[in-house]
Amino acid sequence: xxxxxxxxxxxxxxxxxxxxxxxxxxxxxxxxxxxxxxxxxxxxxxxxxxxxxxxxxxxxxxxxxxxxxxxxxxxxxxxxxxxxxxxxxxxxxxxxxxxxxxxxxxxxxxxxxxxxxxxxxxxxxxxxxxxxxxxxxxxxxxxxxxxxxxxxxxxxxxxxxxxxxxxxxxxxxxxxxxxxxxxxxxxxxxxxxxxxxxxxxxxxxxxxxxxxx
Ligand code: VGL
Ligand code: ZN
Numbered sequence: 303x304x305x306x307x308x309x310x311x312x313x314x315x316x317x318x319x320x321x322x323x324x325x326x327x328x329x330x331x332x333x334x335x336x337x338x339x340x341x342x343x344x345x346x347x348x349x350x351x352x353x354x355x356x357x358x359x360x361x362x363x364x365x366x367x368x369x370x371x372x373x374x375x376x377x378x379x380x381x382x383x384x385x386x387x388x389x390x391x392x393x394x395x396x397x398x399x400x401x402x403x404x405x406x407x408x409x410x411x412x413x414x415x416x417x418x419x420x421x422x423x424x425x426x427x428x429x430x431x432x433x434x435x436x437x438x439x440x441x442x443x444x445x446x447x448x449x450x451x452x453x454x455x456x457x458x459x460x461x462x463x464x465x466x467x468x469x470x471x472x473x474x475x476x477x478x479x480x481x482x483x484x485x486x487x488x489x490x491x492x493x494x495x496x497x498x499x500x501x502x503x504x505x506x507x508x509x510x511x512x513x514x515x
Contacts, residue, residue: 304511305507311447314348327391327398369387450474453477454482456484479507
């Protein structure tokens with residue numbers, strides 16, 4: 303069913319469209335760079351755009367390199383529960399943490415950085431992985447009167463999924479724009495993400511299903 307973009311209530315959130323998540327990057331999402339032209343076209347159609355930026359200090363607890371004897375993609379128990387270990391990525395100030403050079407970032411009204419607490423990872427744009435530490439984004443969106451959130455970016459099955467679930471739980475209408483995302487797909491995580499979105503009745507649309515206001 304087509305959805306009409308409401309210029310006042312709707313906001314596009316482009317998640318982690320950074321060099322390290324694109325082919326050639328430290329934590330490359332297969333075909334991750336393909337989201338860039340799709341998101342750029344979407345950004346022209348929304349009045350409001352927010353970008354998120356994964357932004358880890360060196361030695362971050364989500365890096366396998368911070369846990370001697372551990373390898374990327376293994377899971378460990380941290381103080382807040384299970385955590386997947388990743389290659390070092392999106393280190394604050396490093397070139398890999400920059401947005402993809404072709405991403406149309408100029409229009410963004412907010413760049414929300416996340417993952418900067420050394421001991422806590424943050425997939426979601428709303429809450430860190432302890433599921434308790436807020437990023438402040440919900441307050442920002444509410445205070446500005448946005449009620450519907452359209453999500454795009456990387457990775458579909460991690461940061462986009464967790465952001466969508468939190469947005470929905472927080473009471474925002476939530477839409478994931480499928481062809482504006484790409485998945486890491488580790489151990490079936492893409493199929494699992496689709497199951498979880500369906501479970502929450504979070505809409506998953508194609509960019510072509512959005513109509514201009
Ligand atoms: C992400 C793993 C680690 C993401 C960020 O943006 O999906 N995934 N950090
Ligand atoms: Zn990260």
